Amino acid sequence: MKNLEWGKLSFSYTKTDYIIYSTFKDGKWSAPVLTKDFTYPFSVYAGVLHYGSSCFEGMKCFRGVDGKVRLFRPEENAKRLIRSAKFLDLQAPSVEQFIEMSLMVIKANSEYIPPYETTASLYLRPLLVGVNPQLGIRSSSESMFIIMASPVGTYSGDRILVPGTAVVGRNYDRAAPNGSGSYKIGANYAQSLHPYNIAHAQGYRELLFLDSKTNSLIEEFGSSNFFAVKGNTYITPKSPSILPSITNASLRTVAEDLGMKVEMREIPLTEMAEVDEANSCGTAVVITPICRIDDKVHLEDEQVARSYTFANECGPKSRKLYDQIIGFQKGTLEDRHNWIMFVDC
Ligand SMILES: Cc1ncc(COP(=O)(O)O)c(C=O)c1O
Structure with a gap:
């Protein structure tokens, strides 16, 4: 090694x-x-x-x-x-x-x-x-x-589940309803480079896109999917223009294993006032807790139209989901869904 x-x-x-x-x-x-x-x-x-x-x-x-x-x-x-x-x-x-x-x-x-x-x-x-x-x-x-x-490593080096802030810039769209958003093609990422640079320069970890038709429903982050926990329910956006994340699909299965209800549906940004835990999820980010979402009319503005705040640590239900996924990946949990391919080396 x-x-x-x-x-x-x-x-x-x-x-x-x-x-x-x-x-x-x-x-x-x-x-x-x-x-x-x-x-x-x-x-x-x-x-x-x-x-x-x-x-x-x-x-x-x-x-x-x-x-x-x-x-x-x-x-x-x-x-x-x-x-x-x-x-x-x-x-x-x-x-x-x-x-x-x-x-x-x-x-x-x-x-x-x-x-x-x-x-x-x-x-x-x-x-x-x-x-x-x-x-x-x-x-x-x-x-x-x-x-x-x-x-x-993770986005935070060797630390896991480090909460980050996210911003919504309503003047930038990621993908059109009948466009390429659900495919993992370079062009989708080109769209997000400029607004990402602005968000990062303002100190935000993540950029959260809304749907481009109504400008009101949560789609996904530029780098990952979105999910929230509301009571005992795992909620995640249903949209034709977001990437079908393999991590998100795995988390939905694991959430059901843990006795949670799973809803894949339209999620208005305003519903963030009612959820308990908010996260990004994906191969790179695994699960990254979101501690605040700032909603801006123009990403370039200093003013924030509305802020949604969450705990400054990973929520307990999200933590359980994280432990399951990592458990399969690292072999501390039995591979009960047949998700692992062993590599002989
Ligand atoms: C835009 C976007 N959404 C979601 C994801 C998460 O997908 P997966 O869990 O398959 O890595 C990624 C990549 O990680 C991504 O780039």
Whole structure:
């Protein structure tokens, strides 16, 4: 195992030894190539550079209490990548190819899988881009599928469940009702870069988007889904324009296991005055408690139209959900939903 300062890792990139890639050309995928060269010389006319022909995934791999290496729900990521690629009319790898290449790149970088005792994990970033030269606006006919691996900590280093603030800027939309919001494509993230920069410069951890039709319903954060706990009910937005989060889906199952009621429905921002616990959830953030949501008419304004405040610590029900998810990922709980794929390395 590499001698890294695991406790100092945050959610940022650390160079590992290998990436893996395969290219689709003339109707077939090339054999996967493990390489130490992290650059790839493709044409400056590639569709990914001009027309956003790009989709990606994010998943995590853990060293368990028994020393075994566990990958969390990779089939779900594979299926979601295929769905995103379909939206871009880009050739995607099969579920089998996605998983085979994921296992290969984990094994090649196994020395970077953090020790069990830490809160860190090995993050995998599968990326699918259109690479053939083109000028006209059309989908790419040749694609490249790459998987990178980087050890990561949480957004707060080795501390977990550190509460953060969020802001709503009603003058920025993330996705239109019939648009691309439910796909994990680069274009959705491009939309959020500028307002995120403003929110971060104002000291907020997160940017919370409302639906672009009524400007009143909670959609999701730029980086993650939203869920709240109201009494014994887990509530999370139902919308055609948010990413179907694998973490959120897992949490809904676990909430039911714990005897909670689960509601996936429209959630007006004003309902935040009545909820007990608010959180962001996703592979990168796991569960991050939200301690305040500031609602602004214009993100750039100093004034806040209305604030919703929550406890400055993770709520008890959210904490139980967190412990379950981490328990599956780290092997301290029995994998009763069959969510774990063991990696032989
Ligand atoms: C916009 C957005 N929503 C939600 C999520 C959470 O999805 P998942 O739980 O599958 O990581 C992510 C990624 O982590 C995201 O980028």
